[in-house]
Amino acid sequence: MKSKPITRRNFLKLSAAAGAVAVVSGCTVNLQQTEYLESYVRSPEDALPGEDTWYATTCRQCPAGCGILVRVSDGRARKIEGNPIHPLNRGRLCARGHAGLQVLYNPDRLRSPVRQAQRGSAQFEPLYWEEALQQVAEHLASPRPESIAFVGGYGTTPDHLYWLARHFLQALGGLPPLLFDLYNVVDGRTVLAQTSVDLFGVEALPVFDVAEADVVFSFGAHFLETWLSPVAYSRAYGWMRRGRAGKRGVLVHFEPRMSMTAANADEWVPIRPGSEGWVALALGKIIVEENLGPADLARRYAHLYEKVDLAEAAHVSDVPVEKLRTLARAFADAHHQVAIPGGTMAGHTNAPQAIAAVHALNLVMGQVGQAGGAFLAPSPPFADFAPSPVASFAQMQDLVERMAAGQIKVLFIHGSNPVLELPAAVRFAEALEQVPLVVSFSSFVDETALLADLILPDHTYLEGWGYQVVAPAMDRPVVSAQQPVVRPLYDTRATADVLLALAQQLGGEVAQALPWPNEVAFLKEKVAELRGLGVSAEGFWTAWRQRGGWWPEGEAREVPEPSAAWNQPLEGVLPDFSGGSEEALYLLPYLSTALSDGRGANQPWLQEMPDPMTTAAWNTWVEINPETAAELGVGDDDIVRVISPYGEIEAIVYLYPAIRPDTVAIPIGQGHLQYGRYAAGRGSNPVDLLAPRVEVRSGGLAWAATRVTIIPTGRRRRLARLESNIGVEYAREVGPPG
């Protein structure tokens, strides 16, 4: 018999037959399987088999404090959605919020307290809680004054824990707790709050009624991505664009790089880094000169612009005078306009003056305290419910100095990762070596926890109690409630309970200062202050958990009152940069939309989420204008060294036509050495490059005030990205468009 060769036809026949066999055998096996029900070991409270329960709680993935509802069925958290009645996000939620389940179910979570005999060795030995507490208590007995410190994260350390830690440290004679994390540094939280004190006499963040504005001028505010309260602002932005019949608001964005917010704008103006204030001054000057705004205000505030020279402003900002005139007229020619001082301007040494110049635009247009204008974030009318203070960079530097000098004996760290988040030049890790006992409460082994002696893991936010005074709240004050939606998965313990147990062990004054039997008793007592007349404490406690917090029914906006500071003329101050020669490139780090300041890097949903502008994921890239890249002799996917006088990192080149040729941008978020399998050893951390420069007025970190040089390494690595490289390669060959 003649052998049949394997032809294409035969091969297809065979494949089809084999496939059919596989499917049939698979089906038969499944049909014969008995279905099994799996019992709980311990049944969750209120669990109704087969029925979902939705618990209202607070998102902790960024400092905004959005209300969330978590769908729980059979005792397992399955889905996170926005809480529709929460006044901040009104049912909306961002991708980071949705990914919160991957914090709860993360395979790299610590499952019990651990001890590390040698710091940095990553050799962890599990401990019983009693043992762990005993060890800490021994170090806390008879402390020297100011020798105990607590570093938390704003938004990651719940407010009740902040207050409890404060009582605890006060009783022990320690320093007040410091809440510091990179997210708030890049948002410009400290400098914005300080400017409000200077200009309006109130320590509150400014908020902007974007929803009702006709024209919005955003000075580097990434309010659709990460800035302060991106979900609330995105919702307002949607309303501004198409919520009102026959009216579509206009957005103009000033920033050296096209961010996602800039991409959504009608016009993106690529100004020189640090010149936001100069643009605002020029616009104000033109409005007053040409009498474009309300006449009385133009007269009253004309003195503000006495010292402004249009030609100089145009030169500093790299925006021609004619262009500035067109923009000023567009801004003034509307019923409701608002100018927003954003995060990128807060990273410069001239931040306070620049922010004042932007606020002045609202003032001369009469838009302070008006619909579609600028307000201050309202706070609950209870002294104990002011937002927890955010520590400035200068305060952290002070702490590092004390640590290095051997003055700190015990350091507690909760919800913050200073080793990664402070510029390398601050030398936090070195100072840590001088602290005899470092206790981390992290759920994961992050870079700071790796240098701790003990890790006493707190519950994740979906398993724990707490509350957050929302800052900035938009149209009314909000205290957002946090409650466990599932039982703790592992042998973790609430940090508040750890502090209470320590206080009991220490006895004496400390035990008296913290008399609560457990975290919930403290929390109940604390939030009971919020209940109205005629509401029982228990009734309020139930409503608090059901609704997801406390807020007034009606709008309660905070109208700013201009202070005496407005009697002085405004001044343009040039930004000051560290590092490199005049030819060096401005470094503009920005918070990754997905990973934010790096805390999202251990969640694979966020890692794989493409950056909205570059479509890149899973790595660190440096955005370079094609012109600059051509001069440097580098192209897409080339690995380059980015060098500042303070550090050096490697990153993959992404040719980005939408960035100024004198600027390079690097997303923050990667560069973890630890922090679990999804984060570790991936990309690099641009914060390592930053000069430890302090903005003098607020003590904030001037994180955009560093210049860098770029050197090719000759190596290449393809950046994972959704968009095709082909168009980009072609553009490189033919040169930039136009």
Added chain:
Amino acid sequence: MKRQRSLRFPVRWLLMMGLLVVAVLVASAVIRRSEAADGDPPSPITTLFFSHQKHVDAGATCVYCHPGVLNGAVAGIPSLEKCMGCHQNVTPKDEKDQPDIDRLVQAWEDQRPVQWPKVNDQPDFVRFSHQPHIRRGIACETCHGNVAQMDLAQPVYNLNMGFCLSCHRSMAVDDAEEARLVDCSICHK
């Protein structure tokens, strides 16, 4: 002409088929193994002898272990915590049952869930809830048979559409209720 030496068609065909089937089996085994990644909770115990009769004789009512029927769709099975609520104090009447109870205690100590074979089930396109039936005063035995007399729970009635409808028809107090109770959408999703 010398014939080329090669496998004949049917042999080759069978060989390739065999290889493909082996490949599919290996792949599925690999996938199943990788599903049980490290760090997962301990795998459940599948065989634990349980007698309904002995528990009912000892005084447990149906809703003591299956309280889900009072408030929801599904009866549910008790947690190990509930089992241990009694079994940490109660000793069995029959010593032969002790090994099974020991295994229960072991499962509790290991915090390891127990798997129970599903006895009664409804297809996914049926919307069934215990709660309204219990509220109407229908006894568990009406649909599940006399489980109190069974060692191993067994399905007694074929819980199909005819079974449901016969009851829905006969129990309706008036025409309006009957019309409502036999409406397709009352049971079908």
